[in-house]
Amino acid sequence: MGDCHYLDGNVKAEKMFKMTQELVKILGIDPVRLRLEWVSSAEGGRFAEIAREFTGQIISLGPSSLKQAA
């Protein structure tokens, strides 16, 4: 933490993530649909791998009950 190209960007991101995680639970949305991973801009391969894996996981969960929200 703190080792961010955007200074304290990752600190803010983590704070925002934790808050969203709590909100998602209160709203009754499955919390596994939300994930935080740290990927630097130099790690294209890793980014693609995580995105592919997470997309696969969401597809296997199927659509959530929220269709037209937000």
Next chain:
Amino acid sequence: MTAIADLINTTKTYYCLDCGVCTGSCPVSRVFPEFSPRQIIERSLYELEEFSDHTIWNCLTCAQCSIRCPADINFPEFIRLMRDEAHSMGFDGVPAHNGMLQTIMSIQTQDVQQNRTYWIEEGKTQETGDVFYFVGCRPYFDVVFRDIDAGSITAAQNVLKILNTCGVEPVVSNNERCCGHDALWNGNEEKFKQLARLNLDLIRSSGAKQVVFSCPEGYHTFKNFYPKYFGELDFEPVHILDFLADKLSEGVIQLEGSGEKVVTFHDPCRLGRLAGIYDAPRKILEKEMPRSRENGICCGTSGWMNCSSCSKEIQLERLKEAGDTGAGTLITACPKCQIHFRCAKAAFDLDIEITDLYDLVADRLKTE
């Protein structure tokens, strides 16, 4: 006839005397002269106003103007109807907090199984019963505004404690939805109706005859807007302050004196000017601010929209006014007033304490 001319007819804005009391009274105009209720009405009457006018989103709809208007023009309602039309044309205000709160409201229009009663610890509640406690958005605010130490949920726990002390075990439900107040004042009538329908179905299925509110916005919306859109309610909306005043006069509960702590009260616009509740909170008040009751100033932002340096200026002035009375604590009875003032307190590093009325009441509740 143009849409604005229609609005003028429904709200009888043509009675405007052009006296300017509205703009003279407006807390926004004082800090942001580009916003003027009088000019919005004048421009509308001369067919010069447009729905794209971005200043219509700056109105706090706090009703300081309309309560003083000699022609009895309901300017907040005029603005609400303007926003409805503007929203349908694709114009909107600037949502505060990146629109997160509007998203939370939208999600609640959907078929979701919320876990919003997580805060009930020792309180006694029931699945069905005569009294429903409508908690409102506090469970969400408590998470979103933790960084300014808003303490939103403590007051809900205390309201439940007060109800339990009075011998009431209310229904508190995970299926409660946002009351729709903000959707209504953001110009999103459709979203309001979706939320309201879900709440009405829920209350009907709980069998409640009374619905108790501790949030002025929820109370005002249920009491005045739900019947307007859905006809007469089959339950009675009761504000906890009226409920408390009754229990105090019946001697069911007693409050202890304040001791060392001196407090002053900030009248929330929805509680005072819009719902007419002024006297009940004053039973525990020591110091009155110069601008109180009908003249109480708004907390600076409404409907999670257009929060700006102007809002901060209004809040700072209000907190100074509270401090000048000699009180060390400002009491509010609205979760949003509390959030806005605590935000300003943190931003300007002020000394004054800001406390929710129900935290104070629970603290002074005499127990056997």
